[in-house]
Amino acid sequence: MDQTCLCIAVRKASRRMTTVYDDALAPVGINLAQYSLLKKIRRMAPVSLTDLGAAMDLDRSTIGRNVKVLDRMGLTQAITGKDHREATVELSETGQGVLTTAIPLWERAQEQINTRLGADKVAQLEQLLAEL
Amino acid sequence: MDQTCLCIAVRKASRRMTTVYDDALAPVGINLAQYSLLKKIRRMAPVSLTDLGAAMDLDRSTIGRNVKVLDRMGLTQAITGKDHREATVELSETGQGVLTTAIPLWERAQEQINTRLGADKVAQLEQLLAEL
DNA sequence: CTCACACGCGGGCATATACCCGTATCTATG
DNA sequence: CATAGATACGGGTATATGCCCGCGTGTGAG
Numbered sequence: 001m002d003q004t005c006l007c008i009a010v011r012k013a014s015r016r017m018t019t020v021y022d023d024a025l026a027p028v029g030i031n032l033a034q035y036s037l038l039k040k041i042r043r044m045a046p047v048s049l050t051d052l053g054a055a056m057d058l059d060r061s062t063i064g065r066n067v068k069v070l071d072r073m074g075l076t077q078a079i080t081g082k083d084h085r086e087a088t089v090e091l092s093e094t095g096q097g098v099l100t101t102a103i104p105l106w107e108r109a110q111e112q113i114n115t116r117l118g119a120d121k122v123a124q125l126e127q128l129l130a131e132l
Numbered sequence: 133m134d135q136t137c138l139c140i141a142v143r144k145a146s147r148r149m150t151t152v153y154d155d156a157l158a159p160v161g162i163n164l165a166q167y168s169l170l171k172k173i174r175r176m177a178p179v180s181l182t183d184l185g186a187a188m189d190l191d192r193s194t195i196g197r198n199v200k201v202l203d204r205m206g207l208t209q210a211i212t213g214k215d216h217r218e219a220t221v222e223l224s225e226t227g228q229g230v231l232t233t234a235i236p237l238w239e240r241a242q243e244q245i246n247t248r249l250g251a252d253k254v255a256q257l258e259q260l261l262a263e264l
Numbered sequence: 265c266t267c268a269c270a271c272g273c274g275g276g277c278a279t280a281t282a283c284c285c286g287t288a289t290c291t292a293t294g
Numbered sequence: 295c296a297t298a299g300a301t302a303c304g305g306g307t308a309t310a311t312g313c314c315c316g317c318g319t320g321t322g323a324g
Contacts, residue, residue: 005238006245006254007149008168012189013261014146015281017139022282033310036140050272057144062311064273069309085272085319106137113138113264121260122138128257129145131249147311154312165280182302194281196303201279217289217302 017113024109028102029073035106037066038075038091038099045090046079052089070095149245156241160234161205167238169198170207170223170231177222178211184221202227 021032030038040056041047049067053060067089070076075095079088091099114122153164162170172188173179181199185192199221202208207227211220223231246254 004258005168005242006258007146007153007164007241009258009261010142010146010149011164013264014139014142015189017142017264019282021139031309032139032143036137048272057147058310059312060273061275061313064275066310083272083320087273109139110137117260117263121263124256125260126136126138126141128249128253128260129141131253132145132149132245151312163279180302190280191282192303193283193305196305198280215290215302219303 020112021106021109024105024112025102027105028098030075030098030102032106033066034070034075035099035102037063037070038095038102041067041070041076041089042091042096042099046081046088047090048086048088050086075099152244153238153241156237156244157234159237160230162207162230162234165198166202166207167231167234169195169202170227170234173199173202173208173221174223174228174231178213178220179222180218180220182218207231 018032021035025031025035037052037056040052044051044055049063050060052058052067053063056063064087067076067087071078071089075092075098076089077092077095079090081088117125150164153167157163157167169184169188172184176183176187179187181195182192184190184199185195188195190198196219199208199219203210203221207224207230208221209224209227211222213220249257
């Protein structure tokens with residue numbers, strides 16, 4: 001008997017669900033990870049990479065690299081503060097526009113999942129995941 | 133109000149849980165993704181990369197690259213069949229040994245999650261994830 | 265004021281993952 | 295049998311992610 005591995009199940013679900021959101025966001029040229037990062041930056045801006053990492057539960061270096069991509073896309077910009085160690089970032093105007101456009105697309109993906117699973121099960125799932 | 137994004141929650145859970153399993157498996161020098169792949173190869177061997185990909189819900193090229201790593205580690209080996217297009221793989225003896233050693237470690241990680249969440253909630257979670 | 269230590273990052277290294285294209289091989293049709 | 299179309303991969307390209315190391319910057323203890 002093959003014991004199911006919760007971790008593998010979660011990873012698989014993660015991949016699949018990410019694809020749904022990525023597809024939904026494709027028209028604006030960003031993926032879910034970038035969307036998530038943009039939203040966080042908007043909320044926290046101006047924010048250091050370290051703080052972003054802590055808030056998103058991601059390694060600082062990961063944030064650094066991902067922000068670099070957003071920078072290259074012109075969606076974010078660095079701000080120079082007093083502490084010359086910090087790389088503080090905020091959304092560019094383009095970034096704000098993209099995020100605004102992206103939100104309804106993201107909501108559509110949310111609805112897609114809600115429809116497929118049912119709102120109560122989604123809530124249940126969120127609850128369980130939060131306990132991990 | 134910040135609507136929680138199920139996808140982001142799943143991704144976060146995936147990262148965190150993967151770390152737990154990766155740490156548990158570290159003593160044998162493999163991570164969860166590799167463990168999962170080795171187990172699948174053992175069950176299906178000799179198996180083509182395409183079939184592995186289908187079984188694991190992963191892109192074929194991803195399987196190819198991941199198997200290459202296992203190959204380099206000496207855990208798997210290629211078998212030449214009649215169809216010269218296929219890259220059929222199976223576990224090496226070392227790979228079998230590593231997998232055998234890894235299983236108890238993996239089980240410990242399973243237990244860790246079970247303890248933290250409770251068996252019933254784990255079952256619930258698996259159920260919900262399967263519906264995605 | 266200085267210097268040791270803490271802090272914030274970038275870059276190196278490695279894996280995981282996906283998509284696309286080109287090549288090699290097989291197969292089935294004419 | 296010859297060739298068009300289907301298959302199976304490998305490699306290129308790009309992102310996401312983590313860990314570790316080294317460098318530059320801040321800061322507080324003496």
